[in-house]
Amino acid sequence: MKAFRHQVGTELTLFIRDRSVVTFVIVFPVLTVLFFGYLNQGGQVEGISYSSFLIAGGIGMVISSAAFENLGVALSRQREEGILKRIGATPLRIATLLGAKIAMATLIIFVQAGIMIALNMLLFRAQISGNLLWGFIILLVGALVFATMGIALTGISRNTNVASAAARAISFPMQFLCGTLFPLAAMPPVLRGLASALPLTYLVNLLRGVMLFGDSPWSYTKEWIVLLGCLLGAGMIAIKTFRWE
């Protein structure tokens, strides 16, 4: 527990001290959401205001960048630099180290979700008509699923360059196509097909349905199956491919 606490504190300190990461993970998604929110003020999407629609999409973007891309790339950089190996020369458990990184990513996601919700409500009069507690739970699940995928990606990537290119190649389309900024129904079929192959689509669907449409979380069976399947698959790959150096 002591080690976990210290490790989370360290992850937080390192995050705050790295300006480029803060910009990329915190500022960039917020600006994107503000920009699109401003452009489409007063618009309606799927029966709710565009700004409400955008809340779930913005959170989805953050999950993809903080939990998946940033965590995966940072981990593979630490492996390449030799920091991980030095940690491997202590009794710190792998699970504690990764748990701390996931906790840190989750924290960023919560802060960001708070910012997104507040901005959309204050500036663009968005409304949350669904279940916030369930929204919270889905956020946690999403953070865990995408962080695990980031760790798995590090495991199968030979080095940081590969990991970072692959993470970017997956994260970039996810952040824009998965029903985050535009409704899936409004996209050309090719892109819709692509979106249906990306796991973020299912998370955003679930989150939006439960938090904004007020649907029951249990009416999204397909979404749950995809997300838990990703968690299981990525978890197995992550465990099999983890290495200190």
Add this chain to the structure above:
Amino acid sequence: MTVIHVQDLQKHYGEVKAVDGISFQVHQGEVFGFLGPNGAGKTTTIEILEGFHRQDRGEVSVLGLDPQADRYELQERIGIMLQETELYQDLRVGELLRLFASYYRGAVDPKTLLEMIGLEAKERAFIRELSGGQRQRVVFILTLINDPDLLFLDEPTAGLDPQSRRAIWNWIDRGRQEGKTVFLTTHYIEEAERLCDRVAIIDHGHIIALDTPKSLMASANVENRIEFTTEGSLNTDKLQSMPLITNVVEHGRGAYTLFAQEAEPALKSLIALSEENGFRIRGLHVEGASLEDVFIQLTGRRIRA
């Protein structure tokens, strides 16, 4: 008491036999050294003992534990200095030490360690702000943070300035006085001679000699070494035929080592030979026997080629 037990250890990387069937034991309280050239298998061996890699064959036991199966228990009780390592550049020295202290059941107060290495004033400095020597000192005290019984030091002073090197030697001595066991690797002759109670000379994955530095040097049966360089190549037969010269080694063009039972007459005849043949002697250096001689005798090469 045996602290490290290695029996018939083998590790291959494809065609490369990094470690090719070595056996040795390290006893409690001794400083045991692996001395050998680049690629000899030092890091491979030490990292198998630390639990980083699994051997292909053979048995290893460290503090009575299996480094693979009992990895975490072992890490609680040993201190490790890797040959190449990196620290969080964006942490302060104090933060880093407290973080590592939190990894162990019991830890030394980081302040005590900083005092020991004379870096109390740097507690709030970022790791990236430290000089190379200061950084290496921090890397060194990280190995002591859990007050380990056994230290693994993989080339602890490689690339360091003489002052930092001597400081680390003193701390290793102090560890020995406190009853710690130390397993270190090095390719510095002086380091092995100065620090180690016993030295294993390792080459191409084999231990080719293992004893106290004194006994190894005695067995080399060489009392003096005369090194010099000349502008062109010399006829080694001529050098060899000088009186009292037991061996001549040429390292590349114009660099020679003569081995002699007695230095003075050998030097006189070398100077006579130079006048006779009109070559100039440069960089003359005379030394008593060292572990380098043992290595050269056993392999015909120098440790640092």
